[in-house]
Every structure is written in structure tokens, then in C-alpha cells.
Amino acid sequence: MNLYVHVPFCAVKCGYCAFKSGTGFSTDAMRRYIDLVGREVSLRALRDVRPDTIYVGGGTPSLLGPAGIAALFAALPRPADGAEVSVECNPGDVSPELAAALRKAGCTRASLGVQSFSDRALKFLGRRHDASAARAAFAMLRRFGPPLVSADLIAALPGAPEGEFVESLRELAGLRPDHASVYPLSIEPGTPFARAGIAAAGEEIALKAVAAAERTLAEAGLVRYEISNYAVPGCECRHNLAVWRGEDYSGVGPAACSREGLARRENESAFERWAAAIEGGKTAFKEDIAVSPGDDEAERFVVRTRLVEFDGPPPGGGASAQRRLAALRRLSSQGLVKNAGSGRWRLTARGREVADAVMAELL
Ligand code: SF4
Numbered sequence: 001m002n003l004y005v006h007v008p009f010c011a012v013k014c015g016y017c018a019f020k021s022g023t024g025f026s027t028d029a030m031r032r033y034i035d036l037v038g039r040e041v042s043l044r045a046l047r048d049v050r051p052d053t054i055y056v057g058g059g060t061p062s063l064l065g066p067a068g069i070a071a072l073f074a075a076l077p078r079p080a081d082g083a084e085v086s087v088e089c090n091p092g093d094v095s096p097e098l099a100a101a102l103r104k105a106g107c108t109r110a111s112l113g114v115q116s117f118s119d120r121a122l123k124f125l126g127r128r129h130d131a132s133a134a135r136a137a138f139a140m141l142r143r144f145g146p147p148l149v150s151a152d153l154i155a156a157l158p159g160a161p162e163g164e165f166v167e168s169l170r171e172l173a174g175l176r177p178d179h180a181s182v183y184p185l186s187i188e189p190g191t192p193f194a195r196a197g198i199a200a201a202g203e204e205i206a207l208k209a210v211a212a213a214e215r216t217l218a219e220a221g222l223v224r225y226e227i228s229n230y231a232v233p234g235c236e237c238r239h240n241l242a243v244w245r246g247e248d249y250s251g252v253g254p255a256a257c258s259r260e261g262l263a264r265r266e267n268e269s270a271f272e273r274w275a276a277a278i279e280g281g282k283t284a285f286k287e288d289i290a291v292s293p294g295d296d297e298a299e300r301f302v303v304r305t306r307l308v309e310f311d312g313p314p315p316g317g318g319a320s321a322q323r324r325l326a327a328l329r330r331l332s333s334q335g336l337v338k339n340a341g342s343g344r345w346r347l348t349a350r351g352r353e354v355a356d357a358v359m360a361e362l363l
Contacts, residue, residue, distance in 0.1 A: 002242045003051040005037065005076065006253035007058035008271055011092070015126035015196075016154075018188035020255035020269045021059035030068055033253075033271075036278045038075030040252045043283055050080035053239035057086075057111075062093035066101035073105035084108050084238040087146075091129040094137035099145030109148035109179070109237070110141045117168040121157055126192070138175055148235055150179035155209035156201040157185055166212050173220035178235040182213040183228050207353055227306050227355050244307050246300030254284075262290045294320060302359050309346045327361050 009030060010021040025033075041047055054076065064072060069087070079085055086109045087102055094112070102110055114134045116122050122130055129137075141149045151172055155165050172180060184206035187193050200206075214224050222230040226244060229237065243249055243259075250258045255269035266287040268274040277284035291299070301324060304310040312328060313321035328345055331337045336351035336358055351358050 001049045001051045002053045002239055002247060002249040003046065003049075003055070003077065004239070004249055004251040004256055004258075005054065005056045005061075005072070006251060006256040006267075007056060007061040007064065007072075008033070008254045008269075009058065009063050010060045011063060011090075012126065012128050013192070015124075015192040015198075016185060016187070018191050019059065022271065025271075029271075030064055031071070032275065034064070034068065034071045034075055036275055037072065037252055040278050040284065041075065041077060043278065043281070044250065044252065046077055046250060046252070049077055051077060051083060052080050053084045053086075053242055054079055055086045055237075055239040057088045059088075060090045060093065061087050062089040062098060065093070066095075066097045069098070069101045069105055069107075073107075079106060085146075086111055086150075086237065086239055088113065089137065089141070091134040091137035094140050096140055096144045099140045099143070102141075102145050107146045109150060110146050111150040111152065111179075111181075111237075112137055112141060114138070114151045114168075114172065115154045116157075116165075117171045118160075118164050121154075121160060121164060121168070124157060124160075125154065135175075138177075148178040150181065150231075150237070151175070151177045152181045152183070153213070155182055155184045155213065156206040158199060158201045160201070165209050166216070169213055169216045173216050173222075176220060177222070179229070179231040179237060180213075180217055180222055181229050182210065182217075184209060210353075224352075225308050227352060241307075244303055245311075246304055262293065262296050264289050264291055298363055302362055305347070305359050305362055306355065308352070309340055309344055312343050312345050315343065324362055331358060331361060 008021050009025045010023050013023055085107045087107045088111045090113050115125060115127055117131045117134060119130050138149065138151065153168055153172060185200060187198055187200050213230070217230045221232050223233055224230050225236050229240070248260050250260060251267065254267055254271050254274040256267045258265040265285045268277060268284045268286045274284040297320060301313065313324045328337055331351070332339060335348055336354065337345050337347055340346045347355060347358065
């Protein structure tokens with residue numbers, strides 16, 4: 001079982017951010033949130049499950065501080081033996097105490113939102129940390145924190161000086177992270193960037209940046225295993241792998257989504273609406289729909305193609321499996337996927353560049 005926990009607090013809102021999070025919450029609001037997460041876990045009958053993966057994301061989970069992290073994990077179900085437990089951290093919050101609290105709470109990997117090692121880029125993005133804070137946070141997590149450390153970078157910033165992203169990449173590679181995520185900046189509707197009329201850097205720049213990431217991180221031993229993710233073999237994010245392989249997951253906290261059998265659930269995203277439902281002893285679903293078995297199968301199959309190598313449709317499957325197999329053969333003749341044997345398929349380098357089109361073809 002895979003558990004996602006959404007922490008809806010941020011200290012400031014970054015200019016590009018479309019995630020569900022808010023600012024200006026007090027310490028009391030954070031305590032109330034932790035208590036309510038515990039109540040939601042019980043209401044959803046998740047108290048006695050032993051998750052194989054727990055992913056605490058947001059928002060900014062590290063804003064809870066060392067005591068808040070300990071309290072949050074006390075409110076969550078006890079992970080299974082050998083479980084992966086991830087917590088997203090903002091460099092501005094990381095201290096030796098926070099790193100140690102993560103380790104003590106059973107966290108096995110910290111995911112650090114470095115985004116760039118350029119102060120210019122961090123200022124442009126509206127991040128509250130600078131490059132030296134990112135370096136210090138990485139070092140503290142390595143020394144006092146969980147066994148595995150991942151770092152995020154944002155690529156293809158519009159107007160960035162030539163070479164700025166590659167310098168950040170090289171610096172990250174030099175730190176030898178266990179895992180890295182690299183996302184080209186996209187301009188999402190409703191964000192301050194969109195309102196300011198900032199345009200994305202363009203596909204060519206994004207593709208060049210991603211190619212540089214694949215090359216540079218490979219030199220540091222990190223293999224690309226998903227469109228935007230790279231890991232030292234064996235250090236892939238098991239939670240995200242489970243989601244991409246089509247497994248179920250349950251989400252708690254405001255705006256958290258769940259895929260539970262045929263059910264697709266999404267929690268209320270407004271903190272007070274979520275809190276009122278849980279305080280009233282009810283689940284906080286804004287949406288709770290059942291998809292058809294065909295749509296369920298299609299969704300779980302297509303999400304797999306985010307992985308660089310994925311399982312094809314089952315041999316002897318029904319009409320939809322035959323249709324997908326025919327689509328894979330067609331994509332193979334176009335050089336976008338190739339048969340990896342034993343029923344598995346791989347996206348080619350060109351297929352990775354046009355992954356959205358490949359997914360659409362397989363739907
Ligand atoms: S810290 Fe993360 S979640 Fe919070 S505003 Fe910035 S990008 Fe969004």
C-alpha cells in the first residue's frame with residue numbers, strides 16, 4: 001500500500017508554482033493540521049495498514065520543523081518493515097536538528113528542492129533560499145539526515161544566461177546525490193508568472209537541457225528511469241514508481257488524490273473545508289467517482305509509459321490490449337519505442353522527447 005500525505009503550507013509562494021499550498025499559517029494551524037491528518041487516517045481506515053511507501057509532499061513539509069515532523073509521523077500509520085519513507089524539504093528549513101528529526105522519524109529519503117545553484121535563477125523563480133543555503137542543506141542532510149538524498153532542479157528558465165543550467169547540473173552531479181528530478185519550467189495558468197506574461201523558454205531549449213541532464217547525471221552514476229527522474233540504480237523513488245506502474249495509492253491532507261481500485265478521489269483543497277469535514281467525522285472528498293474497468297485499465301497502462309522501460313499489454317489480453325500492442329508496433333516503426341523483450345518496451349531517445357504524444361497514442 002502506498003500513502004501520500006499532502007502538507008499544504010509554504011512560507012512564500014514561488015512565482016511559477018501551481019501546487020495546492022497557502023502561506024501565512026500559524027504554528028497552531030500546523031498543530032491542528034497534524035491532528036486532523038491523524039483523524040483522517042483513522043476515518044479512511046488506514047490506521048492499521050502498514051504502507052510500503054509513504055511520500056510526504058506539498059507544499060513544504062519541512063516547514064513543520066523538527067517537532068512537527070515527529071508529531072506528523074506519530075499521526076501516520078506505522079510503515080511496513082523495509083518501507084520507503086520520503087519527505088520533501090526546502091533548503092531554507094534544513095538544519096542539523098531537522099535532518100536528525102527526519103532520520104529519527106523513520107524517513108529513508110529526503111527530497112531537496114534545490115532548483116538551481118544560481119542566485120540569479122533562484123531570485124527569478126521567487127525561491128526563498130540562495131545557492132549557499134542549498135549547498136548547506138544538502139551537506140546537512142547527508143551528515144545528519146536519512147540514508148538517501150534526492151535533489152530537484154528546474155531547467156529551461158526563460159532568459160537564463162547561456163550555461164547557467166549546465167553549471168547547476170555539474171554542481172549537483174559533483175555532490176553525488178542518490179536521485180535527481182529535473183523539470184523544464186512550465187508556465188501554469190493562474191500563477192504569478194502567467195499573470196506577468198512570462199513565456200516558457202521553448203521546446204528546443206527544454207530538450208537541450210534535458211539531454212544535458214541525462215548526460216551529466218549519467219557521468220555521476222544516475223540513470224534516467226522516468227521522463228524527469230534519474231537515480232543511482234536501486235535508489236529510484238519507490239513511491240513514484242508504484243504510482244507510475246499503476247498501483248493504488250491513498251492520499252490524505254488537503255487536495256490529496258487517491259486511486260483505490262476503480263475509485264478516483266480528490267480531497268477538498270481549501271484547508272478550512274478539508275478541516276471542517278474531518279472535524280465533523282466525515283471524509284473530505286471534493287470528488288469521489290468510480291471509473292469503468294476499461295478506463296481504469298487505460299489509465300494504469302498509459303501512466304506506465306512515463307517510465308523509460310515499461311511492461312507492455314498482457315499477452316492474450318482483450319481487444320484493448322491488442323489495440324495497444326498494435327499502437328506499440330506502430331510507434332516502434334516510427335522509432336519512438338523499441339521492444340525490450342520479455343513483454344517489456346522502452347522509449348527511445350526521440351520517444352522520450354515526445355512522450356506526451358506517445359502516451360496519447362496508447363490511450
Ligand atoms: S515551495 Fe514548492 S510548493 Fe511552495 S510555493 Fe514554492 S514551489 Fe510551490
